[in-house]
Amino acid sequence: MKITHAIIPTAGFGTRMLPLSKAVPKELLPxxxxxxxxxxxxxxxxxxxxNIVLVNHAQKTAIENYFDINSELDTxxxxxxKETLADGLNFLPSDVSITSVRxxxxxxxxxxxxxxxxxxxxxxxxxxxxxxVLDPFTGGYGRDNLAFMLARFAKTGRSQILVDPVADGDIHxxxxxxxxxxxxxxxxxxxxxxxxxxxxxxxxxxxxxxNLAVVGRYVFDNAxxxxxxxxxxxxxxxxxxxxAIDALxxxxxxxxxxxxxxxxxxxxxxxxxKAFMYFAGRQLGV
Ligand code: G1P
Numbered sequence: 302m303k304i305t306h307a308i309i310p311t312a313g314f315g316t317r318m319l320p321l322s323k324a325v326p327k328e329l330l331p332x333x334x335x336x337x338x339x340x341x342x343x344x345x346x347x348x349x350x351x352n353i354v355l356v357n358h359a360q361k362t363a364i365e366n367y368f369d370i371n372s373e374l375d376t377x378x379x380x381x382x383k384e385t386l387a388d389g390l391n392f393l394p395s396d397v398s399i400t401s402v403r404x405x406x407x408x409x410x411x412x413x414x415x416x417x418x419x420x421x422x423x424x425x426x427x428x429x430x431x432x433x434v435l436d437p438f439t440g441g442y443g444r445d446n447l448a449f450m451l452a453r454f455a456k457t458g459r460s461q462i463l464v465d466p467v468a469d470g471d472i473h474x475x476x477x478x479x480x481x482x483x484x485x486x487x488x489x490x491x492x493x494x495x496x497x498x499x500x501x502x503x504x505x506x507x508x509x510x511x512n513l514a515v516v517g518r519y520v521f522d523n524a525x526x527x528x529x530x531x532x533x534x535x536x537x538x539x540x541x542x543x544x545a546i547d548a549l550x551x552x553x554x555x556x557x558x559x560x561x562x563x564x565x566x567x568x569x570x571x572x573x574x575k576a577f578m579y580f581a582g583r584q585l586g587v
Contacts, residue, residue: 306420309354313358349448356417446463459522463558478513479499480496493559494557494559
């Protein structure tokens, strides 16, 4: 079954990015010459996604406006002969739509994804966490990972989660995959697929079941919505996506896919600054 829907949760306040994120949504902070979320949307579109659902917050409508056509500005630019500039602002293909729903209460990532159900309906769908930006410049384009996961879902019907081997010191920041055997996987040059038995959210190194961290790209069978609707708050008092994923694994099984190329955490100040320098450097050719 071909997947054309993707949910992107954007309602979070980005407290790790203060003070930058006080008045500007963290998703609109620049990576080089474009806002971070523009690369995430481009990744989704290049993998074949047509219907993008932002799960947004009332104070972050600037994200919706960025992807809208500002016809006043468009008319003004064209009247002055600045056609190329105007064309560059209306960059989404005409068959791609961006819809926005609201997450009025900060009840967790699982709750945010569930808010997308009103638009996605009965279809399978992808989820992209916008804090994570895949490297669009090197390594055969990180965005090919999502295309690989979508193709595998179309072939097997099994849900797919992108993972990347991380250093011991970073294990506690991520959801970590539990495989059939406790395996340590080296980063390779291809998408490797493993049968996954569950995930542990942000474990200590001692209890971590592998070194494979959830990167923030998911392809789900629609049944995940039923499990999310039944999920009760757990870690941090929030409705965790990880809990619904474990329920889905119990019912249908699931694959993890190792990531090709690099990724950046644009939701954390130190890695955001490194990402900014990398993107700016590539765009300046230095
Ligand atoms: C979320 C997920 C976690 C994943 C991470 C990737 O955590 O819950 O499993 O590894 O995104 O960035 P967050 O960073 O929102 O706390």
